[in-house]
Every structure is written in structure tokens, then in C-alpha cells.
Amino acid sequence: MSLSVALNTARGALSANGLQTDTVSRNVAGVGDAAYSRKVASLVTTDGPVRVVVNRVSNTALFDKMINSTSDLAGRKAILDALKHLEQTVGDTEADSSVAAKTSTLNQALSNAANQPNDQNLAKAAVAAAKDLARTLNVASATVQSVRKDADDEINNSVQTINDLLTQFDKANRAVMSGTVTGADISDALDNRDKVLAQLSEELGITTVVRANNDMAIYADNGSPLFDKTARSVTFQPTSAFAPGTTGNAVFIDGVQVTGNKSLMPLQAGRIVGQMTVRDEVTVTYQKQLDALASGLISVFAETNKTDTAKPALAGLLTYTGGPTLPAAGTVGLSASIRVNAAADPEQGGDPFTVRDGGMNGTDYQYNTSADAAFSDHLRALQASFRADQSFPPDSELPKPASVMTAAQASASWLEAARKAASAQVDTESAILSRTSTALSNATGVNRDDEVATMLQLEKSYAASAKLIATVNAMLQSLLDAVR
Incomplete structure (x- = not known):
């Protein structure tokens, strides 16, 4: 040499x-x-x-498993967070603030008034308990709509995030392709591209395909193309305010609907799917339960015509915006408008003894026609109505038949069971993601x-x-x- x-x-x-x-x-x-x-x-x-x-x-299999687990976990967390919000605000069967507890309090107030029907203070206490129950249902309904609005806002945020990430991915993908063609070091560019994919997978489920020159295409988990040479547009029109019965808008990818009942191939995972489930399923079902309870309570206190039985019953102690006519089965928004009848509310100039005597809808609906101070038959009849079984709409998922008190407890139990199931799913997905991330880190870290x-x-x-x-x-x- x-x-x-x-x-x-x-x-x-x-x-x-x-x-x-x-x-x-x-x-x-x-x-x-x-x-x-x-x-x-x-x-x-x-x-x-x-x-x-x-x-x-790199390890493609572990990376794909990680982004799939990320999508699943993000959706589960969105549902769990919403259920926690509903649970903390409404309470459960043991909490003084729950609908079930307020229903039990009203029943006890009626019992006290029936034992001493001539005591005006006990009559006022029954009216106050009814007003408290109505207010609790009003607050619960408002909470449901607030959670729906929050979910709708989060969907809008996710859509904006997706579009931003697709723009970032376009730049990262171009850098990878350019480096591949020129033979430059593309290792950092590949890291950057994978980082964008990991962030994107939190918003919705994705799959990827690598083509010539390391070009990558991204598809949503329903098959819709998100990126194929260029980024596809993801659109969503947020709803300004939610009320019972309001229907939120769907998400579209490249003009094709990918969420909602009208979607032929809806998205399967990700934060968007979780928030859609909250907005259109969990909260809607819970609203139906609250409305069904409100309808049942209005029915419990309904007054019947004592002179002409052919005439319809009218709302009594508890009424609503459309009263005194009793609401039709499945009326939407009752829990938002239920209130105490002004004829019985002393704060509105009413007579609390109408709870004992009836007559909130006129003399034809009066039970204590002799003005007997010891009259308790109507109060005890109201207690019996509390214990009587009613039929609730099937889509409310309340037991049928059941009394109003049983249904109120079942509603709180349904919410707790949903939260518990969601929590277990989050724990499971968290464990899977943790193990997958650890395995990927061991292989590529x-x-x-x-x-x-x-x-x-x-x-x-x-x-x-x-x-x-x-x-x-x-x-x-x-x-x-x-x-x-």
C-alpha cells in the first residue's frame, strides 16, 4: 500500500x-x-x-397497532368525560341533589301533609318540594344540552385539527419523497411524518399505504381517503346552541358524510366518534329519560273533572309550557319546561291547599267540595299514584312498567352503569396502548x-x-x- x-x-x-x-x-x-x-x-x-x-x-406492525389503540382510547375517553360531567351535576340515588332523591322528598312531603291536612306549612312544604324537583329536572336538562354543545364544539375542534395536521403531513411527506429521490438522509423526515400520523390518529381512526418513493396515502378507518397526493377537505358545520330535540350536523370528508345515521360507512374510532356518540346517543337517551320522568310526574298530579268524566284530565301541581293539557307520550323537552302550577304556589299568589283539595283548573276539578280541613283522600291518592306503575317510551331505556320513583332510581343507575362501563373500557384501552407504546419504544427507541x-x-x-x-x-x- x-x-x-x-x-x-x-x-x-x-x-x-x-x-x-x-x-x-x-x-x-x-x-x-x-x-x-x-x-x-x-x-x-x-x-x-x-x-x-x-x-x-422502525416497526410498522407495532406502530400501526399503536395508532389504532390511540384512536380507540381517544373515543372512549370522550364518552367517559361526558358521563362524569352528567353524573357529577345530576347526582345519583343517594345524593340529595339527584332527581331520584328529590322525587322521594316530594313523596315524603305529601305523606306529611296527608297526616296533617289542615297544616298550611306542610302544604307549603309539599309545593316547595315539587318546585325543587321541577328545578332539578330543569337543571338536569340544561346540563344535558350543555354537554351536547361541548361535544359539538369538540367535534368542530377535531375537524380543524385534522385539516391542520393534513397540511403538516403534506409538507412532511414531500420531504420524505424528495429525500428518497435524491438519496439524502430522510430519517428525521420519517420521524416527523410518523409524529403527525400519531396526532391524527387521536382525532379519527386511520390506515396508511406506502407507495413508490416512500409516498404515503392516508385513509380513514371507513375507507374514505384523507390524503392521496393531496390533502382532502374535512368539513363540519357547528351548531350555535342546543335545545331538547336539536339535531347536530354531520362530518364530511371530501363531500361524503362519514358520521350520523345517513352515513353508509361511518367512522369507527377516534375523538370525533366519541364526541358524536356523546352528542347524538348518550345525552339524547338521558334527555329522553328526564322527559319521560317529567311526563310521569305531570301525570301523577293530573286533576280529573269531577262533574263530567268525559272531559280530559288536566295538569295539576306539576305542569309545563303547554299546560294545562297533559303532554302527549314522548313529548320532547318536558324536563326543561316542567314547573309548579301557579295556582298552588304561594310565591305566585296561589293557594298551597289546592294540593289537598284540588281545583287548580277550576271548581269542576275540585276534590274537597265540602272544604273539610281534615280532608286527606286526595293527598293519599297522589301517594298511591307515585307508587303506581306507568309505561315509559321504549327508547328511554327505562324499565316498563314502573313507578315514577322506581324509574327515577333506574335513570340514575343507568347513568352510573354507563359511566362504569366506559371507565372499564378506558382502562382496557389505556393498558393496551401502554403495552404497545412500550414495545414500540423498546424496538425503535x-x-x-x-x-x-x-x-x-x-x-x-x-x-x-x-x-x-x-x-x-x-x-x-x-x-x-x-x-x-
Whole structure:
């Protein structure tokens, strides 16, 4: 080997060593970064100097599993958070603030009034308990609509996030393709592209396809293209306000509806799906339960015509916006408008003894026609109505037949059961995502100890190359000295 060849070999080794050291430094800097994949600098021998090729450690199967788990978990969490909001605000059967507890309180107030029907304070207490129950139903209905509005806002935020991420993905994908064509190091560009995919998977379920020159296409889990050469438009029109019966809008991908009953192939996972489930299913069912309870309560206190039984019953102590006519079965929004009849409310100039005597709808609906102060038959009849079974709409998921008190307890139990099931699903998906992320990190992540060991080897290689250059330099110097 000539001295010039030895010198060029040593110089090439130093250059390769520098690139390898830089790669190790990048790996060390990426410790703890979940989006960073370990880089490996491999030596490739050619006819000329040694060449360094930087490759990125990856595991496609684990990465795909991770983004699928991310989508599932995001949707489950959205549902659980909404159920917690409903549960904390409305309460349960043991809480004083729950509909079930307020119903029980009203029943007890009627019992107290029936035991002492001549006591005006007990009559006022019964009216106050009814007003408290009506207010609780009003608040519960308002809470349901607030949760629906929050879910609708989150859907809108998700759509905006998706469009922004698709724009970022376009830039990252172009960088990968350009580097692939020119032979440049694309390892960091691939990391950036995968990072965008991981963020996108939180909003909706996705699948990917890699094509020539590392070009990637993204499809939603229902098959709709999100990115194919260019980003597709994801659109959604938010609803400004929600009331019982309001129907929210659907999400569209490239003009095709992908959520809601009219979607032929709806989305399956992600935050959007979870929020849609909250807005259009969970809260709607709960609203139906509240409305069914309100309808049942209005029916319990209904007054019948004592002079003409052919005439319809009218709303009594508890009425609503459309009163005094009794509401039709399945009337939407009753829990939002239920209220105490002004004829019985002393704060509105009413007579609380009408709870005992009847007559809120006129003398034809009066039960205590003799104005007997000890009259308790109507109060005890109201208690019996509380215990009597009623039929509730099937889509309310309330037991049928059941009394109003039983239905109120069942509604709270339904909410708690839904929350418990959602919590278990979140725990399961969290465990799956944690195990998958750990496995992916073990396969593609950076181990600081390994990188330090690699750095020590590179230092030895650098020292050997430097020593070879020094030796060649000394030999050249000796040769020059001999020539002189």
C-alpha cells in the first residue's frame, strides 16, 4: 500500500467516524422523545472511500397497532368525560341533589301533609318540594344540552385539527419523497411524518399505504381517503346552541358524510366518534329519560273533572309550557319546561291547599267540595299514584312498567352503569396502548447506555485513524528529509 492510499484511507475513516458520531449524538438527544426513532449509521464499502448510510429503526406492525389503540382510547375517553360531567351535576340515588332523591322528598312531603291536612306549612312544604324537583329536572336538562354543545364544539375542534395536521403531513411527506429521490438522509423526515400520523390518529381512526418513493396515502378507518397526493377537505358545520330535540350536523370528508345515521360507512374510532356518540346517543337517551320522568310526574298530579268524566284530565301541581293539557307520550323537552302550577304556589299568589283539595283548573276539578280541613283522600291518592306503575317510551331505556320513583332510581343507575362501563373500557384501552407504546419504544427507541458504548467504540476508531495519519505523516517527513 502506498502512503497516499494509506492517507486517503485514514481520512475516509475519520470522515465516516464523524458521521457516525453525529448520528450517536442525535440519538442521545432523542432520549425520552416518543416521536424519535433510533438512527443507525452503517458503513458501506465502495470502490472509493467508505460511505456512511443512515437508516431509521422502525416497526410498522407495532406502530400501526399503536395508532389504532390511540384512536380507540381517544373515543372512549370522550364518552367517559361526558358521563362524569352528567353524573357529577345530576347526582345519583343517594345524593340529595339527584332527581331520584328529590322525587322521594316530594313523596315524603305529601305523606306529611296527608297526616296533617289542615297544616298550611306542610302544604307549603309539599309545593316547595315539587318546585325543587321541577328545578332539578330543569337543571338536569340544561346540563344535558350543555354537554351536547361541548361535544359539538369538540367535534368542530377535531375537524380543524385534522385539516391542520393534513397540511403538516403534506409538507412532511414531500420531504420524505424528495429525500428518497435524491438519496439524502430522510430519517428525521420519517420521524416527523410518523409524529403527525400519531396526532391524527387521536382525532379519527386511520390506515396508511406506502407507495413508490416512500409516498404515503392516508385513509380513514371507513375507507374514505384523507390524503392521496393531496390533502382532502374535512368539513363540519357547528351548531350555535342546543335545545331538547336539536339535531347536530354531520362530518364530511371530501363531500361524503362519514358520521350520523345517513352515513353508509361511518367512522369507527377516534375523538370525533366519541364526541358524536356523546352528542347524538348518550345525552339524547338521558334527555329522553328526564322527559319521560317529567311526563310521569305531570301525570301523577293530573286533576280529573269531577262533574263530567268525559272531559280530559288536566295538569295539576306539576305542569309545563303547554299546560294545562297533559303532554302527549314522548313529548320532547318536558324536563326543561316542567314547573309548579301557579295556582298552588304561594310565591305566585296561589293557594298551597289546592294540593289537598284540588281545583287548580277550576271548581269542576275540585276534590274537597265540602272544604273539610281534615280532608286527606286526595293527598293519599297522589301517594298511591307515585307508587303506581306507568309505561315509559321504549327508547328511554327505562324499565316498563314502573313507578315514577322506581324509574327515577333506574335513570340514575343507568347513568352510573354507563359511566362504569366506559371507565372499564378506558382502562382496557389505556393498558393496551401502554403495552404497545412500550414495545414500540423498546424496538425503535434509544437506549442511552447502548449509545454511550457505541460512542466509546467510535473514540477508539478515531484514535486508530488519527494514529495512522500521524504515522503516515512521520513516514512522509522522513522521506522528504532523505531526499534533501
